[in-house]
Structures are given as C-alpha cells and as structure tokens.
Amino acid sequence: MTRTDGAPLLQAENFSGGFAGADGRIVPVLNGVSFTVEAGSFFAIVGESGSGKSLTALAAMGVLPPGFHHTGGAIRFDGTDLLSLDEASLRKIRGSQISIVFQDARAALNPVFTVGRQIMDVCRMHQKISPKEAREKAEHMLEMVRVPEPKRRMKQYPHEFSGGMAQRALLAMALICQPRLLILDEPTTGLDVTIQADIIDLIIDIRATSKMTTCLITHDLGIVAETCDRVAVMQNGTVCELDSCEHILTAPSHPYTRQLIANSQLEELS
Ligand SMILES: Nc1ncnc2c1ncn2[C@@H]1O[C@H](COP(=O)(O)OP(=O)(O)O)[C@@H](O)[C@H]1O
Ligand SMILES: [Mg+2]
Structure with missing residues (x-):
C-alpha cells in the first residue's frame, strides 16, 4: 500500500561533490544528484557499487566524509538545507528525525558498550526520560525487531551478536525515537539468504504499522519490487532514471536500468 501525503520530506537538488586527487584537483563522485522522497513513501536507490x-x-544525514568537497547543490530535509546547519543542530536531527542503518551492523556498534546501553543512549540523547524508562523502551524495541530474550540480550556486547542479530539491534537503535525518515544502506548485504529474508520481512512489517518515510539503498531489485513506491537509479554519481517502482521494473527507459534488471534476472537464474 502506498502511503504518501505528497509533501517532500527529503530533496536532493543537484547535489555535487568529490574528493581531491593526487594533483589536488577535485575528482567528482556526485554529479548533480536530484530526487525527492515524499513523506510517507518507500523510496529506493539502486545502482552498482561505487555509483554514489x-x-x-x-x-542525507548531514554527514560529509573527511576529504569530501561539496561543490554545489543542496540536500533538504523538510525544507531545511542540511549543510547550512551547525553540528549541534544536526545532532538533534540525527537519530530523532532521520536515522540510518548501515550494511555492516557489527562495525557500526561500539564494541566497548553493551548493546542495551547503546540503544538506551540514543533514546536518552533525544528524550528527557529516566534510565529505567530508557531501559524499558530499549527492551521493547529489541522485542519489536524480534530479538529473542531481549532482557538478556541487552546486557551483551556486540561481539556476542550474530550479524543478523546485530542488524536487528541497529534497527532498534534507529527506530527508538520514531524518526520521520529511516535510511537503510544495504541493510542485508553480507547476511545469509534466509536471514536477509527475515530482515526484509521485518522492515515490511514495521512499515505496515508506521507511517515512517523509508529510503532503502540496495542492489537487490527483488526487494525493491516487494517494497518500494519510487526508485532512483544511480550511475556514476548521478541519478540516471527516477520513476515509480512499477515503471522502472516493467518499462525501464534508461539503458543502464535495463542492464541492471537483466543482470538481476541472470542472478536469479544462477
Ligand atoms: N573517503 C573517500 N575517499 C575517496 N573516494 C571515496 C571515498 N568514499 C567514497 N569514495 C568514492 O566515491 C564513489 C562513490 O562511493 P559510494 O557512495 O560509497 O558508492 P556506493 O555506495 O554506491 O557503492 C566511489 O567511487 C568511491 O570510490
Ligand atoms: Mg555503499
């Protein structure tokens, strides 16, 4: 079901930038990226590795990696240019309004703190609640993302979590403040196929019960077909095709999109 009130929540407007090469000149890696994610929608970004x-x-989290030079354009969240905000304002938005889940969950967790503590910390950073309330909330979130024995799991460290369980914990952390926008950057890459399917089912269930706007980055067109409303296809740092999921998958107009679809059909056959 498509849930969208039509208002743009995230907008990339000609966003461009790159990294300095050996000669000091900026080698562009993002070349005028433009797309709009409407509030309530499930958006996908697909494209091969290295496409940006x-x-x-x-x-979209207001983070530019070290060495990245922004050369033009803007990324707006609810109308505000994220790059115009200072770090303190961005910290308020991250985790509470926009959350991200990365590919390698165990690397994203801090190895020296328990998983429970890390989920509670996100919650306490943004909400004035007691440690007890934060603990209860964190436990409830772990339960929601289907981590068995959440009470016991809260006390464990990231190395005691499997890849799939760590991904669930990261999802709990991302969701605990009920963000308006959830970004999932290849959330199932590197996991076993059955665990991938479980995580995708979980994401679909969470979507069904919340109105959260979701932006899924993946190279799995099967998942896109199952979940998304609109799709941006990226190639060489630019959006080469932007359309409804149905259109992209059944009547792609860009040769690169056609190639992606042909490749994914080959993968399915093999
Ligand atoms: N820290 C960095 N320094 C230099 N180049 C980078 C850095 N991070 C990413 N890149 C380059 O930017 C391009 C896009 O990277 P990325 O957004 O990670 O691609 P994707 O997620 O689509 O695989 C790639 O060519 C990558 O090599
Ligand atoms: Mg990537």
Whole structure:
C-alpha cells in the first residue's frame, strides 16, 4: 500500500561533490544528484557499487566524509538545507528525525558498550526520560525487531551478536525515537539468504504499522519490487532514471536500468 501525503520530506537538488586527487584537483563522485522522497513513501536507490549511493545517504544525514568537497547543490530535509546547519543542530536531527542503518551492523556498534546501553543512549540523547524508562523502551524495541530474550540480550556486547542479530539491534537503535525518515544502506548485504529474508520481512512489517518515510539503498531489485513506491537509479554519481517502482521494473527507459534488471534476472537464474 502506498502511503504518501505528497509533501517532500527529503530533496536532493543537484547535489555535487568529490574528493581531491593526487594533483589536488577535485575528482567528482556526485554529479548533480536530484530526487525527492515524499513523506510517507518507500523510496529506493539502486545502482552498482561505487555509483554514489552511500555518499548520498550520508549527505542525507548531514554527514560529509573527511576529504569530501561539496561543490554545489543542496540536500533538504523538510525544507531545511542540511549543510547550512551547525553540528549541534544536526545532532538533534540525527537519530530523532532521520536515522540510518548501515550494511555492516557489527562495525557500526561500539564494541566497548553493551548493546542495551547503546540503544538506551540514543533514546536518552533525544528524550528527557529516566534510565529505567530508557531501559524499558530499549527492551521493547529489541522485542519489536524480534530479538529473542531481549532482557538478556541487552546486557551483551556486540561481539556476542550474530550479524543478523546485530542488524536487528541497529534497527532498534534507529527506530527508538520514531524518526520521520529511516535510511537503510544495504541493510542485508553480507547476511545469509534466509536471514536477509527475515530482515526484509521485518522492515515490511514495521512499515505496515508506521507511517515512517523509508529510503532503502540496495542492489537487490527483488526487494525493491516487494517494497518500494519510487526508485532512483544511480550511475556514476548521478541519478540516471527516477520513476515509480512499477515503471522502472516493467518499462525501464534508461539503458543502464535495463542492464541492471537483466543482470538481476541472470542472478536469479544462477
Ligand atoms: N573517503 C573517500 N575517499 C575517496 N573516494 C571515496 C571515498 N568514499 C567514497 N569514495 C568514492 O566515491 C564513489 C562513490 O562511493 P559510494 O557512495 O560509497 O558508492 P556506493 O555506495 O554506491 O557503492 C566511489 O567511487 C568511491 O570510490
Ligand atoms: Mg555503499
């Protein structure tokens, strides 16, 4: 079901930038990225490795990696240019209004703190609640993302979590403040196929019970077909095709999109 009130929540407007090469000149990696994610929609960004998906996702959190030079354009969240905000304002938005889940969950968790503590910290950073309330909330979130024995799991460290369980914990952390926008950057890449399917089912269930706007980055067109309303296809740091999911999958107009679809059909056959 498509849930969208039509208002733009995230907008990339000609967003461009790159990294300095050996000669000091900026080598562009994002070349005028433009798309709009409407509030309530399930948006996908697809494209091969190196096409600029993760950099775009980071920019949507107001994060520019070290060495990245922004050369033009803007990323707006609810109308505000994220790059015009100072770090303190961005910290308020991250985790509470926009959350991101990365590919390698165990690397994203801090190895020296328990998983429970890390989920509680996100919650306490943004809400004035007691440690007890934060603990209850964190436990409830772990339960919601289907981590068995949440009470016991809260006390464990990231290395005691499997890849799939760590991904669920990261999802709990991302969702605990009920963000308006959830960005998932290849959330199932590197996991076993059955665990991938479980995580995708979980994301679909969460979507069904909330109105959260979701932006899924993936190279799995099967998942896109199952979940998304609109799709941006990225190639070489630019959006080469932007359309409804149905149109992209059944009547792609860009040769690169056609190639992606042909490749994914080959993968399915093999
Ligand atoms: N820190 C960095 N320094 C230099 N180049 C980078 C850095 N991060 C990303 N890039 C380059 O930017 C391009 C886009 O990267 P990325 O957004 O991670 O692609 P994707 O997520 O689509 O695989 C790639 O060519 C990558 O090599
Ligand atoms: Mg990436």
